[in-house]
Amino acid sequence: MFDWLQHFADWLIYTVFNVGQETHLGTALNFFVYDTLKILILLFFVVFIMGIVNAYFPVERLKNYLNKKKLYGLEYFFSSVFGAITPFCSCSSVPLFIGFVQGGIPLGVTFSFLITSPLVNEVAVAMFLGMFGIKATLIYAVSGIILGTIGGWLLGKFNLEPLLSDWVKKILENKMQHGKFEEVKQTFYQRLPEISRGAWDIVKGVLLYVVIGIAIGAAMHGYVPENFFNTYLGGGQWWTVPLAVLVAVPMYANAAGIVPIIQVFVAKGVPLGTAIAFMMATVGLSIPEATLLKKVMSLKLIAIFFGIVTLCIMISGYLFNLIL
Template sequence: MFEMIADGLIYNLLALDSANHWAQALHFFVYDTLKISFLVIFVISLMGIVNSYFPIDKVREFLENKKLFGLEHFLASVLGAVTPFCSCSSIPLFIGFLKGGIPLGVTLSFLITSPLVNEIALILFLGIFGWKVTLVYAISGILIGTFVGFFLSKLGLESYLEDWVKEQLKQKMAQASITDERNFKDRIPEIKAEAVDTFKKIIPYVLGGVAIGGVIHGFVPTGYFEQYMGKDNFFAVPISTILAIPMYSNASGVIPIIQSLVAKGIPIGTAIAFMMSVVGLSLPEALLLKKVMKLKLIAIYFSSVAFSIIILGYLFNMIL
């Protein structure tokens, strides 16, 4: 359907030549913007409903009551994946989990997976790369959170929390919990307002990503990257991962770019490593975490996540 609209608009209405680079770029732009917007609107509305009925305090309660010999890391990671995540809430969430008695390692499992695997990334992956890549992506994101959190819990990093956080953890206080008894109809305006807000927030990233993706699509010759960043280039994965750390975007902005890169010869593992690093590790996030963690903890956190992403990148290049 989106293909038809894009075809009609670019090749018929504007009568551009389909061999023209600009026309190809424009076609990509129109097609991807429509498709991504449609998918994003669908998924944020759905998640808005889920979120209204299954808020974060329920997630925490769930984790508090589970002591599962290491499996709690997996559980935290899965919950991190399904919980809609806003970076501006990551600090209160972090404190809230710790105060609720959830160990630091388990909290980190949640925190690592949350931006890495999220509903928007998954639906876009599904729409663009198909279910196989999506499934592999989701599983590996969850495994990164599980194992890195588990590994970090063995290091005893509690002493690297900022002092005010340690102070907070000494106090035991009744947990905030508010029961919302409104029916679905009453919740609709709120769910709608939030979905519209989320959409407004991510649409610039989508447009930016699609514009860059479109230019790559229209102007870079097919297979161009193969000679530099192909599977046989051993350094491609670590370089893409590390280069991506200072970059910040969300999944909807990165996916159209990697879609084009993959089409032009970048191996999918390298592309996924790049994407995971962009969405999972970023400078703004580090600055935010600096408020609760000492630099050493952030460094350990970031380097172990980056290391796992690199390993996964190699693995994907081998199996996909």
């Protein structure tokens, strides 16, 4: 889908600027250009689509449905499954998070999506199947969905809405003040300019966070050596899983991009459960993601979110090492 962007990044960095393709700087710059353009395009597109949904879809009815007790927590599972079938990385999931909150979806349910979306996607599943077999693939996919379901449910019990950022609260207040917008009889083309302006305003609001976050990730991607992880994660000691999660946080990659590295880890003696914990932490607990989330959450809420997800990932890593 974004092959043309990769070709453009290759041309710009390796041909126009003549930076060596095999150098750390070349790798980092290529990653930065590609991911910045990709995420900004996705950001506008997703927020634009959510603007259309907010204009036409009866989100208040959906909100009431998701809040019904008869669902017995299935709303978290459905949101987690939706996150698994959407091909977004952690940073690309943030626009949908904003759209869900803006649409009145319960925060815990929204967190279920935000947790699972970067962890599980169809490309990573296909690669996992080819590299590790069906058993490991099923455990990886199902555990990602369960992780999102449990994590979202736990976060939903904390009543964390007051810890959203002032920027998001202002969006929600403006939505409440203009709540009758849906009742106005307008054609799609009449609403299109307002929807486009709203999408662009959100993009401008998070633009600096996107650039800073991807720059951090690009530096890590280009300069952190693979051998570092193979050296310190190769044993089966109890502390290797927490260490894998800890060292993964500064990294930034989507699940599909990290799977080949995981294969190298396993081939060099890193237990598969420890490697999967590293992968999940890389795509679900990255510093670039935290930088983006700072626009929509307070530091306290980010810490709570990362704490719950970290705990779930470490438990999963230990279970994987016992099962696989």
